[in-house]
Amino acid sequence: MRRRFAEAGRRAFLWQALAVGLLLLGGWWVAGRVEGELAARGIRSGFGFLLQPAGFEIGESLFDFHAGLAYWQAFLVGFANTLRVALPGLLLATVLGALIGFARLSPNFLLRALGTAYVEVFRNVPLLLQLLTWYFLLTEKLPPVADAVEFLPGFFLSKSGLAFPLPAFAVAAGELAWPQRGLLNIEGGATVTPEYLAVLLGLAAYSAAYLAEIVRAGILSVSRGQVEAAAALGLTARQRMRWVVLPQALRLIVPPAGNQYLNLTKNSSLAVVVGYPDLVSVANTTLNQTGQAVECIAILIAVYLALSLATAALLALYNARLLRRGSAA
Amino acid sequence: MIAWLRGNLFSGWASGLATLLVCAGAAALLPDLLRWGATHAVFAPDAEQCRALDGAGACWGVIAEKYRLVLFGRYPHAEHWRPALATALVLAVLAGFLLLPRAGRFFLGRAVPLAAFAAFGIAALAGALFLMAGGALGLAAVDTSRWGGLPLTLLLALGAVVGALPGGILLALGRRSSLPAIRALCAVYIELVRGLPLIPVLFMAAFLFPLFLPRGLGADVLLRVLVALILFAAAHLAEVVRGGLQSVPQGQYDTARALGFTPWQVQRYIILPQALRAALPALTNSFIAVFKDVSLVTVVSLYELTGALQLALAGDADWRPYFLEGYLFIGAIYWAGCFALSRWSARMEAR
Amino acid sequence: MKLSPLRCALLVLAGAAAGFAAPAAHAGKTLDAVRQHGRVVCGVSTGLPGFSAVDSKGNWVGLDTDVCRALAAAVLGDAGKVKWTPLNSQQRFTPLQAGEIDVLSRNTTWTLTRDASMGLHFAAVTYYDGQGFMVAKKSKVTNVKQLKGAEICVQSGTTTEKNLTDYFRAQGMKAKPVVFESYEASLKAFFSGRCQAYTTDVSSLAAIRDKEVKNPDDYAILPELISKEPLGPAVRRGDDEWFAIVKWVVYALIEAEELGVTQANAESLKRSANPAVQRLLGGAEDMGRLLGLDKEWAYRAIRAVGNYGEIFDRNLGANSPLKLPRGSNQLWTKGGLMYAPPIR
Numbered sequence A: 001m002r003r004r005f006a007e008a009g010r011r012a013f014l015w016q017a018l019a020v021g022l023l024l025l026g027g028w029w030v031a032g033r034v035e036g037e038l039a040a041r042g043i044r045s046g047f048g049f050l051l052q053p054a055g056f057e058i059g060e061s062l063f064d065f066h067a068g069l070a071y072w073q074a075f076l077v078g079f080a081n082t083l084r085v086a087l088p089g090l091l092l093a094t095v096l097g098a099l100i101g102f103a104r105l106s107p108n109f110l111l112r113a114l115g116t117a118y119v120e121v122f123r124n125v126p127l128l129l130q131l132l133t134w135y136f137l138l139t140e141k142l143p144p145v146a147d148a149v150e151f152l153p154g155f156f157l158s159k160s161g162l163a164f165p166l167p168a169f170a171v172a173a174g175e176l177a178w179p180q181r182g183l184l185n186i187e188g189g190a191t192v193t194p195e196y197l198a199v200l201l202g203l204a205a206y207s208a209a210y211l212a213e214i215v216r217a218g219i220l221s222v223s224r225g226q227v228e229a230a231a232a233l234g235l236t237a238r239q240r241m242r243w244v245v246l247p248q249a250l251r252l253i254v255p256p257a258g259n260q261y262l263n264l265t266k267n268s269s270l271a272v273v274v275g276y277p278d279l280v281s282v283a284n285t286t287l288n289q290t291g292q293a294v295e296c297i298a299i300l301i302a303v304y305l306a307l308s309l310a311t312a313a314l315l316a317l318y319n320a321r322l323l324r325r326g327s328a329a
Numbered sequence B: 001m002i003a004w005l006r007g008n009l010f011s012g013w014a015s016g017l018a019t020l021l022v023c024a025g026a027a028a029l030l031p032d033l034l035r036w037g038a039t040h041a042v043f044a045p046d047a048e049q050c051r052a053l054d055g056a057g058a059c060w061g062v063i064a065e066k067y068r069l070v071l072f073g074r075y076p077h078a079e080h081w082r083p084a085l086a087t088a089l090v091l092a093v094l095a096g097f098l099l100l101p102r103a104g105r106f107f108l109g110r111a112v113p114l115a116a117f118a119a120f121g122i123a124a125l126a127g128a129l130f131l132m133a134g135g136a137l138g139l140a141a142v143d144t145s146r147w148g149g150l151p152l153t154l155l156l157a158l159g160a161v162v163g164a165l166p167g168g169i170l171l172a173l174g175r176r177s178s179l180p181a182i183r184a185l186c187a188v189y190i191e192l193v194r195g196l197p198l199i200p201v202l203f204m205a206a207f208l209f210p211l212f213l214p215r216g217l218g219a220d221v222l223l224r225v226l227v228a229l230i231l232f233a234a235a236h237l238a239e240v241v242r243g244g245l246q247s248v249p250q251g252q253y254d255t256a257r258a259l260g261f262t263p264w265q266v267q268r269y270i271i272l273p274q275a276l277r278a279a280l281p282a283l284t285n286s287f288i289a290v291f292k293d294v295s296l297v298t299v300v301s302l303y304e305l306t307g308a309l310q311l312a313l314a315g316d317a318d319w320r321p322y323f324l325e326g327y328l329f330i331g332a333i334y335w336a337g338c339f340a341l342s343r344w345s346a347r348m349e350a351r
Numbered sequence C: 001m002k003l004s005p006l007r008c009a010l011l012v013l014a015g016a017a018a019g020f021a022a023p024a025a026h027a028g029k030t031l032d033a034v035r036q037h038g039r040v041v042c043g044v045s046t047g048l049p050g051f052s053a054v055d056s057k058g059n060w061v062g063l064d065t066d067v068c069r070a071l072a073a074a075v076l077g078d079a080g081k082v083k084w085t086p087l088n089s090q091q092r093f094t095p096l097q098a099g100e101i102d103v104l105s106r107n108t109t110w111t112l113t114r115d116a117s118m119g120l121h122f123a124a125v126t127y128y129d130g131q132g133f134m135v136a137k138k139s140k141v142t143n144v145k146q147l148k149g150a151e152i153c154v155q156s157g158t159t160t161e162k163n164l165t166d167y168f169r170a171q172g173m174k175a176k177p178v179v180f181e182s183y184e185a186s187l188k189a190f191f192s193g194r195c196q197a198y199t200t201d202v203s204s205l206a207a208i209r210d211k212e213v214k215n216p217d218d219y220a221i222l223p224e225l226i227s228k229e230p231l232g233p234a235v236r237r238g239d240d241e242w243f244a245i246v247k248w249v250v251y252a253l254i255e256a257e258e259l260g261v262t263q264a265n266a267e268s269l270k271r272s273a274n275p276a277v278q279r280l281l282g283g284a285e286d287m288g289r290l291l292g293l294d295k296e297w298a299y300r301a302i303r304a305v306g307n308y309g310e311i312f313d314r315n316l317g318a319n320s321p322l323k324l325p326r327g328s329n330q331l332w333t334k335g336g337l338m339y340a341p342p343i344r
């Protein structure tokens, strides 16, 4: 018996060693091959290019970027642009998703039907198509910038995006920089481009459909008995929601919602199709200008993996806290 | 009737208000929508008429004019019957799986169906592929760079699913293996790939694969992209299959082992069939995701439906303004496919 | 024989080792491969009228495609033996690096970065171009200076993107590029009015204005050129033999124009008294041998597509819808830049 056990152990060890060995060998082979091919074909490699001037402009950015800055700074701008669209997207999607989730549970038939229709439409059409449609609507149906509509004082909407007043620290604290019609463009103030708007709306609308389902499932999971018991205790519908249903539903909602947030962030990589300069778009441009595909793709992968890991860590933290609270209670 | 109205539309002041608001909204929007989409729309492929509309109505004529380009991309015009037939073939087999209850029961009731599913899928794929590629039996060869539109979308989606399922199952089993190294390897692969968006993976297919694959193997973008889709989907399917595996009680495994089955036999004949059945609804949702994801291959310039639409309209000044109608058209195609699949999965789940 | 897991693993290992040993496919083998497969694989654009585009009959036509045809005629004796691979701006270099195409003939600008660090070699210049701007006439913009602060649509993966930046920086002006990854998307955005200007090589602008617009008079191409864009075919690095063939096929077409050899008269000029013509057409000396080809390589190329001037006129110049002036692409003897080193 002991012999057999030992033999099985040896077999298992052999298997694993083989798998790991094969993997290492495979990785080594691919790496060697890529390296060899790059050298043999006279293609430059290495991350040195990151320190060189990028030489291209980025259409919109949170920082003051210009072409004289280095590639790594361009990547940073791209990453910031990804977050700049993903974070407000999260908020918008959450609000919209919660509203639609509640609508689907409403006693009102019309609201229920609307909610269902929304979910079924937005979930079943590829996000790419939705982004393109939003973008088309914004750039085709809005007036050209020369005839921008000023729907509120200082707010201009046109094919060039939305221009709005912004606190201008440079002018004087507390004063607003007002956009005005310039020769070609709206000048001054702040603008968000139609590319940004399309990505924001597209991501939010798409994710909201999934979040709505998560919210609905979370609320439905709270047993009827509890709600009835609470009602018997004389709690109003609102109190029942606030004190009985939501706290329990939230535990079920948060983990899948967290994944959905991560998906939204990953999906922001589709921004490249409507010309929004997110991380992928910057990596793509850099790849084309320098020809250093391996490096650019490696950076992309590393950044997205880091985001995924961070989300996973946050969720794990939340779960741990819940468990601790659960056991304390 | 009245009671229903009462209960469902006016059960309280809030509900009543909502009903009124929704109705008001509908009254404001629906007539406009109807006017735009139907009564004022142009259905004939006549660019002059469409321009005369000046946005007051939809120009469905653009579909009538361009549908062949949208559905089949750059495929040689005279040979369009081939992609049409290939599409029909693939759709027929898919519909066979989804609709015929006999096929469903056959698929679910036995241990072999996985193989049967794969065999059917592969046969259909092979037939459709041959129709598309030609080069024998009197069919002119058509280079893959000219494939496009709906058949490309379907073939890529089906190819990715058929290719990824075995890989996904192996990965899922590996992740539950008793051997720590195997477990770790599978887990790392699954989590790594699931952490990535598809676009960088497609970039890899477009820019990196050719650099390390021997010449010839890496020659075809379509093939490379398919491989990328398979690698990507396998990781996602693996998680779903793992969910199914977890639903099978451990006791069954131990019992079967005690009865003298080898570990592989237990998996093959006892655990997997149950696990897959349990995971079927979730698997279907993953298939829907793959189907939608295929639209991204346009980023590496394969002209599937979305790309073919761009191709058909962007280069034609007469029809360029009518992208919206085009988007709605292919949106409807996607929607029909995804909706049918999701209904089917909901039915499976209910059973 | 039962296939034990261990044996399977060994098989896989052996397979991997075999893959390892497989020679990397490049360097010095292009001519052999082309001869063996009986075709030149030619990377072209996805559709740019005048350079490379599919006509109504499904044939590839344009200046860049004629270079490939001449090459096939010179190497294989048949201008029809070309396999066309359409490539967009971003993906054009990878297939060449990876050995999937034999030559990239696709309105591609010769730059130092591309030549020195991306695994390719530009063989010659077939069109001297420059970057320009197109605007809608109703915007009343008539020169680039007025584009201060304008949004400008541009396709990513081009030299265009960087030139735009350089020029505006040099002028002390700010431009907002709106960058699209596909040609179609960039056109769509510009024509929808998203940008106040579109920028790329002026020859392309002319082609776009001619083909993609309902009424070409609604759009104007601004007079300024902001860059040098020498366009020409590129080959993979490390294959000097093939590099020389592509280079000299192009030069033979230019030399033919210099010498007055045309598609029509090449046959009769074979017996010309002019030794230079004789050498070109393979009447006496065998110049082809030095390239690894035969005596009539250039003759066949000229018979297939005509001399450079004819190619230009047919695709871009007087006999084409674009009607571009020869400009810098005139022969050096007529004040242009087209100059072929002597074939001797």
Ligand SMILES: N[C@@H](CCC(=O)N[C@@H](CS)C(=O)NCC(=O)O)C(=O)O
Binding pocket: C045, C046, C047, C048, C087, C088, C089, C090, C107, C108, C109, C110, C155, C157, C158, C159, C160, C182, C183, C200, C201, C204, C229, C231
């Ligand atoms: N000569 C420039 C630009 C060439 C270029 O790619 N131009 C674009 C815009 S006209 C193009 O040809 N696009 C067509 C395509 O992507 O297929 C370069 O080499 O970077």
